[in-house]
Amino acid sequence: QLQLQESGPGLVRPSETLSLTCSVSGGSIRSNSYFWGWIRQPPGKGLEWIGTVYHSGTTFYNPSLKSRVTISVDTSKNQLSLMLTSVTAADSSVYYCARQFPVVAALGNWFDPWGQGTLVTVSS
Amino acid sequence: SSELTQDPAVSVALGQTVRITCQGDSLRRSYASWYQQKPGQAPVLVIYGKNNRPSGIPDRFSGSMSGSTASFTITGAQAEDEADYYCNSRDSTTNNVFFGGGTKLTVL
Numbered sequence: 001q002l003q004l005q006e007s008g009p010g011l012v013r014p015s016e017t018l019s020l021t022c023s024v025s026g027g028s029i030r031s032n033s034y035f036w037g038w039i040r041q042p043p044g045k046g047l048e049w050i051g052t053v054y055h056s057g058t059t060f061y062n063p064s065l066k067s068r069v070t071i072s073v074d075t076s077k078n079q080l081s082l083m084l085t086s087v088t089a090a091d092s093s094v095y096y097c098a099r100q101f102p103v104v105a106a107l108g109n110w111f112d113p114w115g116q117g118t119l120v121t122v123s124s
Numbered sequence: 125s126s127e128l129t130q131d132p133a134v135s136v137a138l139g140q141t142v143r144i145t146c147q148g149d150s151l152r153r154s155y156a157s158w159y160q161q162k163p164g165q166a167p168v169l170v171i172y173g174k175n176n177r178p179s180g181i182p183d184r185f186s187g188s189m190s191g192s193t194a195s196f197t198i199t200g201a202q203a204e205d206e207a208d209y210y211c212n213s214r215d216s217t218t219n220n221v222f223f224g225g226g227t228k229l230t231v232l
Contacts, residue, residue: 037221039223046210046223046224046225046226047159047167047210047226048223049220049221049222049223052219052221060218060219060220062220062221063220096166100221101172105154105215105216105217105219106153106154106216107154107155107173108154108155108156108157108172108173108213108214109154109155109157109212109213109214109221110157110169110172110173110212111157111169111212112172112178113169114166114168115166116166117166
C-alpha cells in the first residue's frame with residue numbers, strides 16, 4: 001500500500017525559504033502512470049494546489065506561486081521535494097504531498113493517497 | 125475563469141439525500157473529483173472520473189456532471205458523513221489544478 005510522509009521544519013522565519021520533503025513508500029516514484037503533487041491548506045481554510053512533478057522532472061506550478069516555487073524528485077531516494085522562497089505569514093499552512101492521476105488531463109484529475117500533512121508556521 | 129465554486133455550507137437530515145455542487149469552466153472539458161476531509165485529518169478521495177469510488181468508499185456516495193457543473197450526492201446521509209467536501213479539476217490545456225472552496229456538510 002502506497003504511503004507518503006511529509007517532513008521538514010515546522011517553523012520558518014519570514015523572508016526565508018521553506019523546504020519540505022515527501023518520502024514515498026510501498027511503491028516507486030518512477031511510474032509512468034501518475035504525477036506527484038503538493039497541496040497546502042491554511043488553518044481553517046480551503047485547499048490550494050502548489051504544483052506537480054513527473055518522475056522525469058517535468059513540473060507544473062500554480063501561476064500565483066510560480067515565481068517562488070521549485071518542486072523536484074529524487075528517484076534514487078523515492079522522494080519529492082518542495083522549496084518556497086521569500087515566505088510570509090500567508091504561507092503558514094498544512095502542506096500535503098499526494099500521488100496525482102492521471103497523466104492524460106482530459107480524464108480529470110485526482111489525488112490519492114495523501115500524506116498526513118505537516119504544519120509549517122512562518123513567524124519571527 | 126477556471127476557478128471552482130462551491131456553496132460554503134449545506135445541511136441534511138439523517139438518512140436523507142444531499143447534493144453538493146461545483147461550478148467552473150474547466151469542468152466542461154474534464155471530470156471533477158471529490159474529497160472528504162474531517163477535522164484534523166488529510167483529505168480522502170471519495171469520487172473520481174466519470175463516477176468512480178475508490179476501494180472502501182460507501183456506495184451511497186456518487187458523482188455526476190452536466191455542462192460546467194459537477195455534483196456530489198450522498199443518498200441516505202449518515203452521521204459520519206459530516207465533514208468538509210472539496211471538488212477538484214485540472215485544466216486540460218495548461219495542466220493547472222483547481223480546488224473548490226469547500227462545502228461544510230452538517231448532518232442533522
